Amino acid sequence: MQQSNLQSVSTLRLFFHRRVVTMLFLGFSAGIPLLLIFSSLSLWLREAGAERAAVTYFSWAALGYSFKFVWAPLVDQLPLPWLTRMLGRRRAWILTAQFAIIVAILAMASIDPAANQSSLTLMALAAVLLGFSSATQDIVIDAYRIESAEVELQAMMSATYIAGYRIGMLVAGAGSLYLADWFGTSGEAYDYQAWQWTYCAMALAMLIGVATTLVIDEPQRAERDSIAGSNQDYLRFLLMFVVAIGGFVGVFFFSGDIAGSVKSSLGAVLANPFLAALLVESLRLALALLVMWLLALVLVKSGIVGYAMVERTYLMPIRDFFSRYGWSLAWILLALIGLYRISDIVLGVISNVFYQDLGFSKTEIASVVKTFGLLMTIAGGFLGGLLALRFGVMRVLLLGAVLAAATNLLFMLLASIGYDMFWLYVVISADNLSAGIASAAFVAFLSSLTNVSFTAMQFAIFTSLMTLIPKVLGGYSGSMVDAIGYPSFFLVTAILGIPALLLILIAARRFEIRDGPG
Numbered sequence: 147m148q149q150s151n152l153q154s155v156s157t158l159r160l161f162f163h164r165r166v167v168t169m170l171f172l173g174f175s176a177g178i179p180l181l182l183i184f185s186s187l188s189l190w191l192r193e194a195g196a197e198r199a200a201v202t203y204f205s206w207a208a209l210g211y212s213f214k215f216v217w218a219p220l221v222d223q224l225p226l227p228w229l230t231r232m233l234g235r236r237r238a239w240i241l242t243a244q245f246a247i248i249v250a251i252l253a254m255a256s257i258d259p260a261a262n263q264s265s266l267t268l269m270a271l272a273a274v275l276l277g278f279s280s281a282t283q284d285i286v287i288d289a290y291r292i293e294s295a296e297v298e299l300q301a302m303m304s305a306t307y308i309a310g311y312r313i314g315m316l317v318a319g320a321g322s323l324y325l326a327d328w329f330g331t332s333g334e335a336y337d338y339q340a341w342q343w344t345y346c347a348m349a350l351a352m353l354i355g356v357a358t359t360l361v362i363d364e365p366q367r368a369e370r371d372s373i374a375g376s377n378q379d380y381l382r383f384l385l386m387f388v389v390a391i392g393g394f395v396g397v398f399f400f401s402g403d404i405a406g407s408v409k410s411s412l413g414a415v416l417a418n419p420f421l422a423a424l425l426v427e428s429l430r431l432a433l434a435l436l437v438m439w440l441l442a443l444v445l446v447k448s449g450i451v452g453y454a455m456v457e458r459t460y461l462m463p464i465r466d467f468f469s470r471y472g473w474s475l476a477w478i479l480l481a482l483i484g485l486y487r488i489s490d491i492v493l494g495v496i497s498n499v500f501y502q503d504l505g506f507s508k509t510e511i512a513s514v515v516k517t518f519g520l521l522m523t524i525a526g527g528f529l530g531g532l533l534a535l536r537f538g539v540m541r542v543l544l545l546g547a548v549l550a551a552a553t554n555l556l557f558m559l560l561a562s563i564g565y566d567m568f569w570l571y572v573v574i575s576a577d578n579l580s581a582g583i584a585s586a587a588f589v590a591f592l593s594s595l596t597n598v599s600f601t602a603m604q605f606a607i608f609t610s611l612m613t614l615i616p617k618v619l620g621g622y623s624g625s626m627v628d629a630i631g632y633p634s635f636f637l638v639t640a641i642l643g644i645p646a647l648l649l650i651l652i653a654a655r656r657f658e659i660r661d662g663p664g
Contacts, residue, residue, distance in 0.1 A: 165294055166306050168362050172240075172287050173307035175355025177314020179247055179280035180211075182254070182348055183273050185498040185516075186322040189508060191269075192499055193336045194260035197624070211613055214281040215606040216438075219459030220387050221285050222603070234364025236293070239286040241359045246279035248349045248356075255345035258338040283355075285606060293365035308527075312520055318348055320516030323508040332508070386451045390438040397434035405430055419629070424622060431618070463603040470597070475656050479595065482649040484611045486543075486588060489550045489643035490581055491616030493557065493636065496623040500557070500632060505565040514570050519578040526582020531590075533583065539590045540654045546584025547650060551643030553577045557636040588612075 221239055229238035253272040257265050291303050322344050329340030409426045413419035445451045468476045501511050534542045556573045563569050592608045619642075627635045 166303050168294075168358060169291060169303045169307040170310040171354055171358040172290070173310025173312075174314040174317075175244060175310075175352060175358065176280070176284055176287055176307075177311035177316075178318045178348060178351055178355075179251070179276050179283075181315055181318040182251060182322070182345070183277055183280075184495065185319055186326075186344075187254075187273065188496075188498050189323065189502060189511075190326070190341045191259050191266075192502060193331060193341075194258070194338070195336070196259060196266065211277060211281045211284070211610065211617075213610060213614075214285055215603065215610045216391075217282070217387060218285045218603055218606040220384065221282055222289065222459065224384055233359075236286055236290045237359055237362065237364050240283060240290065241356065243279050243283035243286060244352060244356050244359060247276060247283065248352050250276035250279055251345055251349040251352070255342045255349070258342075260336060260338065288605060290365060294363075309524075312524060314351075316516060316520050317351055320512035320520075322348060323512035323516065327508045327512075382445075382451045383455055386442050386445045386456075389445060390442045393441045394434045394438040397437050398430060401430055401433070419625075423625070424619070427618070459603065463597075463607070466597050467595070467604060471657075475653070478649060478653050479657065480611060482646065482653055483592070483608055484615050485646045485649065486547060487550075487584075487612055488616045488619065488646065489554055489639050490577075490584075491613065492620045492623055492642065493554055493639045495617075495620035496627060496635075499624070500561075500627075501570070503632075504560070506570065510567070510570075514567070514574055518571065519574045522575050522578035523582040523585075526579040526584075527586045528582075529579070530583035530586030534587050534590055539587050539594070540650065540657075542583065542587040543591055544647065544650045544654070546580065546587050547643060547646045549576075549580030550584050551640045551647070553580050554636050554640040554643070558633045561632040561636065 225235060226238045226242060229242065232238070233241065250272055254269060254276065257269045257272060259266050259269050287307075291307060294303075325344040325347055326340050329337065329343050331337035331340035405426050409419070409422050412426065413422035416422050442451075442456075446453055446456055470476075471479060498511060498515070501515060502508075506514075530542055530546065533545070553573075553576045556576055560566075560569055560573050592605065592612075595608065596604045623635070626638070630638075
């Protein structure tokens with residue numbers, strides 16, 4: 147009995163370990179930017195008079211989260227002049243990303259989207275910078291967490307990081323809506339300065355993360371695990387990244403007019419403008435990725451960029467995954483990762499606009515959707531963890547997928563009922579509780595797929611793939627609602643969850659979670 151009490155005290159003390167507490171504040175810093183691109187920005191744009199379709203297109207600004215695996219090796223290996231010598235490799239990149247986030251938020255605060263069409267373009271560019279900077283911060287914080295402590299601290303560090311992340315999301319979600327409302331803006335009386343001061347306050351909140359970065363220690367393993375290379379090697383590696391990304395952006399920039407005319411023609415042929423737009427934009431994305439890959443290949447084949455560095459950072463993590471699971475199972479697992487969260491992410495892009503269209507105020511949305519919803523998500527996460535421990539990860543993964551699709555049907559009911567606080571609480575309770583259950587099982591699933599030798603790169607690939615397809619589709623959610631209405635849209639999002647269910651059933655027969663309950 148005495149030994150058990152001593153173990154409990156020892157475990158409790160670990161929660162106050164400096165590394166564990168550090169992750170709470172870094173998690174807060176990581177949680178701030180996301181909702182400033184999604185829900186808070188969507189309400190701001192809607193109040194400013196932007197069309198519903200234009201509002202949801204802004205969700206593409208967060209595609210940086212879906213492509214962070216492209217520059218994750220660059221952040222992992224490239225030293226920053228002066229800062230790396232002063233702070234160390236990880237802290238230098240975290241601090242750089244945090245200052246870039248602050249600059250992006252302040253840039254958004256300086257733009258009035260109601261001014262003219264060009265202001266919307268500038269707002270989109272600032273939002274893209276915010277998404278890119280935030281994704282970069284996530285990459286480095288993940289690496290810092292893994293390298294800064296041994297295995298026995300990792301679970302607690304992850305728990306405090308997630309708690310900090312949720313608090314950051316609460317501040318950026320509910321907090322920004324409360325502030326905007328308090329400063330005096332509303333759907334009936336739009337006030338740009340209210341949103342300007344709100345976003346400035348969010349930039350100020352990022353200073354918590356900056357202060358944390360300045361006082362923490364650099365992980366000793368960061369330097370030990372780095373790939374040896376000269377400054378010239380790093381510059382060539384950076385050149386490959388810049389050229390490849392330039393090709394990706396160039397394809398989108400120069401194909402815009404052509405894509406517009408093709409969408410119009412194909413929409414008339416298919417009698418479905420949404421499907422035409424989806425096909426054309428998917429083709430543009432595939433073409434841009436192909437050009438990016440070809441440019442990188444040319445630089446490597448020509449000897450301008452060292453093959454050894456590219457192989458270690460990009461190729462070996464991918465080869466390892468396919469060699470461990472085999473080609474057929476590996477593709478099934480990747481498809482499952484890419485489709486598992488499609489129902490809730492596509493719906494989530496337009497959810498705040500939906501609540502506003504039903505007549506709910508920003509304060510009501512902040513109280514119910516953001517604050518109460520966050521509590522339900524956390525409760526769902528704990529419940530999902532307990533269920534996974536009792537019944538196994540794959541079973542809870544299946545349960546989460548069923549609940550995520552089924553709860554989307556409740557939004558159809560809310561759309562038919564209209565403004566009703568009771569039913570808003572019911573829908574948010576069910577939706578966020580199921581999302582928490584699904585997320586807990588999904589994180590355990592992704593962790594089981596990751597090889598500790600390639601944690602940063604493989605985890606970046608998995609989390610990028612997890613959001614890529616849903617965010618691309620989510621950008622069209624406003625157009626879909628305009629075309630078919632809210633009830634039909636919610637039905638479509640529920641149907642989108644069916645492929646994930648089938649993939650789970652197929653994967654469960656051939657795949658067993660490592661160290662799981664069996």
